[in-house]
Amino acid sequence: MTTPAARRLRADAEHNTARILAAAEEVLAADPAASLERIGEAAGLTRATVHRRFASRQALLDALTEQLNQRYLSALAQSKVGNPPPLVAFRRLTEIVFDLKVSHRYAMDLVSAQDNCRSALSPEVAAGLEEIFAQLRESGEITATSPAWCRQVYLALLNEVHELPDDTTDLVEAGRSRAELVVRAVVGALGGPRRHP
Amino acid sequence: MTTPAARRLRADAEHNTARILAAAEEVLAADPAASLERIGEAAGLTRATVHRRFASRQALLDALTEQLNQRYLSALAQSKVGNPPPLVAFRRLTEIVFDLKVSHRYAMDLVSAQDNCRSALSPEVAAGLEEIFAQLRESGEITATSPAWCRQVYLALLNEVHELPDDTTDLVEAGRSRAELVVRAVVGALGGPRRHP
DNA sequence: CCTAACTGATACACACCTGTCGCACTTACC
DNA sequence: GGTAAGTGCGACAGGTGTGTATCAGTTAGG
Known part of the structure; x- marks a missing residue:
C-alpha cells in the first residue's frame, strides 16, 4: 500500500521518490524529529512534492522500512x-x-x-x-x-x-x-x- | 545546576518534583514525544507546576539523567x-x-x-x-x-x-x-x- | 511537437507544544 | 493562627509541523 502504483509514475517522478527516501534517511539519521520541509530541502525538492509522493509522514516512514x-x-x-x-x-x-x-x-x-x-x-x-x-x-x-x-x-x-x-x-x-x-x-x-x- | 537549591523547597513541593520525575519516566517510556501536559497530568499536577519545578523540558530531561x-x-x-x-x-x-x-x-x-x-x-x-x-x-x-x-x-x-x-x-x-x-x-x-x- | 504529468511557489487552516503571566485559593510550617 | 510558599486555573503569545489546495511554469514521452 505504500506504493499505490495505480498508474506508473513518470521517470523523473520516480527518480525523485528515490531522492526523497535517500534524503529522509540522511536527514532523519542526524535528527529523527526533522520536519518534512528539511527532508525535501535535502532532496532538492519542495515540501509540497514530498507530500505528493508520500501522503503523510507515516507513509514516508513506512516506505523507508519497506526499503x-x-x-x-x-x-x-x-x-x-x-x-x-x-x-x-x-x-x-x-x-x-x-x-x-x-x-x-x-x-x-x-x-x-x-x-x-x-x-x-x-x-x-x-x-x-x-x-x-x-x-x-x-x-x-x-x-x-x-x-x-x-x-x-x-x-x-x-x-x-x-x-x-x-x-x-x-x-x-x-x-x-x-x-x-x-x-x-x-x-x-x-x-x-x-x-x- | 539542575537543582538550583537557592532556597529549600517546601516539603510538599519537593514531594511533587519526585512525582513529576516518576510520571515523566512512566509517560515518556510509553511515548518519548509526550508533552509536558501529559506528564503533569500523570503526576496529578498542572502543566504550570511542571514548569515551576523545571524551567524547560530540557531541564526535566537533565534531571532524569542525573537521577x-x-x-x-x-x-x-x-x-x-x-x-x-x-x-x-x-x-x-x-x-x-x-x-x-x-x-x-x-x-x-x-x-x-x-x-x-x-x-x-x-x-x-x-x-x-x-x-x-x-x-x-x-x-x-x-x-x-x-x-x-x-x-x-x-x-x-x-x-x-x-x-x-x-x-x-x-x-x-x-x-x-x-x-x-x-x-x-x-x-x-x-x-x-x-x-x- | 503537443499533451499530460510533474514541480515550485504560495497561501491557508488546523493542531499542538512551549514558555510566561496574573490571580484566587489552599497548604505547609514557624 | 498567620504568613509565606505552593498550586490550580485561565489566558496569552510565539513557534513549528502537518496536510490541503490552487495556479502558473516546466518537463517527460508518445
Missing part, C-alpha cells in the same frame, strides 16, 4: 550463494548488513524500535535470520535456541559496533574487520563453546 | 560490598541495573542515546564500569580491552534481554534469571574462553 526490508532480503540471499558453511554465510551477511547500517542507520533504528512489542522487521527477514541461526546451532557454533533472542543479540551488537568510537583498539587486537568483531561477539554471546556443564 | 546516574553509582557501590570476586560483583550489578532498566527505561535510553558521539553517562559511572571490566579481564573472565566496547556491549545486551518477549525458552534452558543470561552473554561476547589461538 530496508528489501535490502535485508537481498543481503540474506547474497550470503547464501554457493551454500557456504553457516559461519561463513553469517560472516558474509554481517558484512553486508554492516554496510546497510552505515547507509541506512535511521531505517534500522526505526525497524528495531518496536512501538508496542511489535517489530517492523518483515516476517520474511525474520525467517531468514532464524534459518541462519538454526544452521549455526546445528553446526555447533552456538547453543542458544530462541530465535528472537538470537536476532536481538545480533542486531544489538551490530548496532554497538557501528557506534563504536574510532579508537578501535579491540579491532587492532583482533586484526580483523568490524564484521569479524560482530561475528565473534555474537557467537560468544550465544554460547559459542558451551560453558555450562 | 539515573545517581542510581547507577548506588548500584556500583552495592555490587562491591564485601569485595566479592569480579564475576560475582558483575552479576550483582547486573541484577540491580536490570531492575533499573525496568523502572527507568526511558532514562536509560536517554542516557545511552548520544546526540553527537557524546553519552550522557556520567564520568563517575563510566569509570565504575571500566573498573568492573578491568577486574573481569584481570581474572581471566574476558579478554576484550576497550572500555567503551565493553560498556556498550553490556548496556546493549542488557537492553535486549529486557525487551525480550515472554516466551523465555532460553531462560528455561539456562534455568537462571535474566541477569544470569546477560552475564553469560556479555562474558561470551567479550571473549570468555579466548578462542583465537
Whole structure:
C-alpha cells in the first residue's frame, strides 16, 4: 500500500521518490524529529512534492522500512550463494548488513524500535535470520535456541559496533574487520563453546 | 545546576518534583514525544507546576539523567560490598541495573542515546564500569580491552534481554534469571574462553 | 511537437507544544 | 493562627509541523 502504483509514475517522478527516501534517511539519521520541509530541502525538492509522493509522514516512514526490508532480503540471499558453511554465510551477511547500517542507520533504528512489542522487521527477514541461526546451532557454533533472542543479540551488537568510537583498539587486537568483531561477539554471546556443564 | 537549591523547597513541593520525575519516566517510556501536559497530568499536577519545578523540558530531561546516574553509582557501590570476586560483583550489578532498566527505561535510553558521539553517562559511572571490566579481564573472565566496547556491549545486551518477549525458552534452558543470561552473554561476547589461538 | 504529468511557489487552516503571566485559593510550617 | 510558599486555573503569545489546495511554469514521452 505504500506504493499505490495505480498508474506508473513518470521517470523523473520516480527518480525523485528515490531522492526523497535517500534524503529522509540522511536527514532523519542526524535528527529523527526533522520536519518534512528539511527532508525535501535535502532532496532538492519542495515540501509540497514530498507530500505528493508520500501522503503523510507515516507513509514516508513506512516506505523507508519497506526499503530496508528489501535490502535485508537481498543481503540474506547474497550470503547464501554457493551454500557456504553457516559461519561463513553469517560472516558474509554481517558484512553486508554492516554496510546497510552505515547507509541506512535511521531505517534500522526505526525497524528495531518496536512501538508496542511489535517489530517492523518483515516476517520474511525474520525467517531468514532464524534459518541462519538454526544452521549455526546445528553446526555447533552456538547453543542458544530462541530465535528472537538470537536476532536481538545480533542486531544489538551490530548496532554497538557501528557506534563504536574510532579508537578501535579491540579491532587492532583482533586484526580483523568490524564484521569479524560482530561475528565473534555474537557467537560468544550465544554460547559459542558451551560453558555450562 | 539542575537543582538550583537557592532556597529549600517546601516539603510538599519537593514531594511533587519526585512525582513529576516518576510520571515523566512512566509517560515518556510509553511515548518519548509526550508533552509536558501529559506528564503533569500523570503526576496529578498542572502543566504550570511542571514548569515551576523545571524551567524547560530540557531541564526535566537533565534531571532524569542525573537521577539515573545517581542510581547507577548506588548500584556500583552495592555490587562491591564485601569485595566479592569480579564475576560475582558483575552479576550483582547486573541484577540491580536490570531492575533499573525496568523502572527507568526511558532514562536509560536517554542516557545511552548520544546526540553527537557524546553519552550522557556520567564520568563517575563510566569509570565504575571500566573498573568492573578491568577486574573481569584481570581474572581471566574476558579478554576484550576497550572500555567503551565493553560498556556498550553490556548496556546493549542488557537492553535486549529486557525487551525480550515472554516466551523465555532460553531462560528455561539456562534455568537462571535474566541477569544470569546477560552475564553469560556479555562474558561470551567479550571473549570468555579466548578462542583465537 | 503537443499533451499530460510533474514541480515550485504560495497561501491557508488546523493542531499542538512551549514558555510566561496574573490571580484566587489552599497548604505547609514557624 | 498567620504568613509565606505552593498550586490550580485561565489566558496569552510565539513557534513549528502537518496536510490541503490552487495556479502558473516546466518537463517527460508518445
